[in-house]
Amino acid sequence: MGAIVGGAVGSVLGLVFAPKKGEDTRKFLKEKGKELIGKGLETSRNIHELAPQKMSFWRWLFLGRKRKSKQKSQETKPIPHE
16 A cells, blocks of 8 residues: 555656656657667677677587597597407
């Protein structure tokens, strides 16, 4: 109950003491929303372009070490005597 009353009081006070008119605030939010969407799309494109490069690096790093350690373990295994 207190949260509802607090939210209502906060909303009213926000409207009363708002530094800008509602129209200006909506325009500001719309512009910032467009900027945010643009940045999100740009980031998405960057990730899409860089992901294959980064993945190949990590594959090389981990698979290369696995292969090396497998080769090393095969080199150090004693040869069974028949």
